[in-house]
Amino acid sequence: MNLPAAAIDIGTNSTRLLIGELNSPKNGLKILERSLKITRLGEGVDAKKKLKKKAVKRVIKAIKEYKAIMAQYDIKSVKVVGTSALRDVKNSDILAEEIAKLDLKLQIISGEKEAELNYLGAASSLEAEFLLLDIGGGSTEFIWPTDKDINFKSLDIGCVRMTERFINNPEAEISVKEIKNIKAYTIDLLNDKLNLPKNLALKGVGGTITTLAAVKHEMEAYDSSIIEGSKLNIYELNNFLTEFKDMNLAERSQIKGLQAERADIITAGLVILICILNYCACDNLTVSDQDLLYGLLKEQIL
Structure with a gap:
């Protein structure tokens, strides 16, 4: 049965x-x-x-x-x-x-296991040459293939961690200096800890990325069928950053597609994502909500 x-x-x-x-x-x-x-x-x-x-x-x-x-x-x-x-x-x-x-x-x-489960969850919809990334609250996982193996890397950059470390008052507007500090820390870590092949397509999972896709589509209620396979590009993301940084928490909480409970950390997550796209010299990424949870189910069922 x-x-x-x-x-x-x-x-x-x-x-x-x-x-x-x-x-x-x-x-x-x-x-x-x-x-x-x-x-x-x-x-x-x-x-x-x-x-x-x-x-x-x-x-x-x-x-x-x-x-x-x-x-x-x-x-x-x-x-x-x-x-x-x-x-x-x-x-x-x-x-x-x-x-x-x-x-x-x-x-x-x-x-590494978290990255592996994300890969297992998203594998059915991945392209042959890709980088899968998951921006979480405390860490970001990277998964990419080579001819012989699948590589996994986890870095301690996440939207909650970066907010608590660099944003003095998440209820207020976010200063240019605070954004620069998040960018500098993230870029240094990427340069120090990652050595990725060139020309990989990007696919993103996790709450930061799916939330930004929901904001793009101005969702009143989350709809997985719209999120799965949708696109985000660097121009949209930079525009979001311009808008978000000049809003206080109450204003960010009113954005369609953004859960009010995520409004204090979304800007830090957005900055991390922009840094990753710039690091990878990519203009866009494909969004998926088939992530670690899907991987956990597949381990039990398939």
Whole structure:
């Protein structure tokens, strides 16, 4: 019997659920449920390297709601993973213990495993010569092929991390100096840690990139069918930056397609993306929402 599986991703900024089953005629996934809640587990992590109790409570509240959703299905297996914020902290056990009380097991995955799962999730829609990137809350993952292998790299640049490190007051307009500081840090890290082949097509996953696509399409409600395969170009992104930096938090929160809970960190994520496109000498990228969660489901189903 074809029973569905579930995947929960506890990220630096959000906690997400995906439930799916085998779509036999296509040997792919049929998505039954998806949900995203902004839980900001990575609040203060870059500076203190510790989880805050209130952040843990936000995550547990979300997972309890997800368990109620999963109870509506005959789920054969569930995988729960944690990424950048949980890799950074000394007290990840306090979250793991709370999750265990819900009869679930938390697995904290490496940056390389996170990149591998993103590749597995997006593989069905990737071009032969490509760079897949995922800008998360705490880190950015890069995945690219060679003749013999698939390469993975994880760098500690993410929209929550860069906001907390370089933006003094996310509720106010963002200064040119703050943007320059994010750019300088990101470019230095890219130059120091990455050695990519030339002329790769770019494909992007993750909340920063899918949100920017939603903003482009002025979405009132998120629509995966529109996001998947849509395009963002460097001119649009630079225009977004010009607009976003001169808005305060309340104004950014009113942008169509942008979740209000993401309005304080979207500018930092946008700056990271612009830096990556410039580094790769690319004018555009293709957007996908088939990422790590899809990879987790594929591991269980296919």
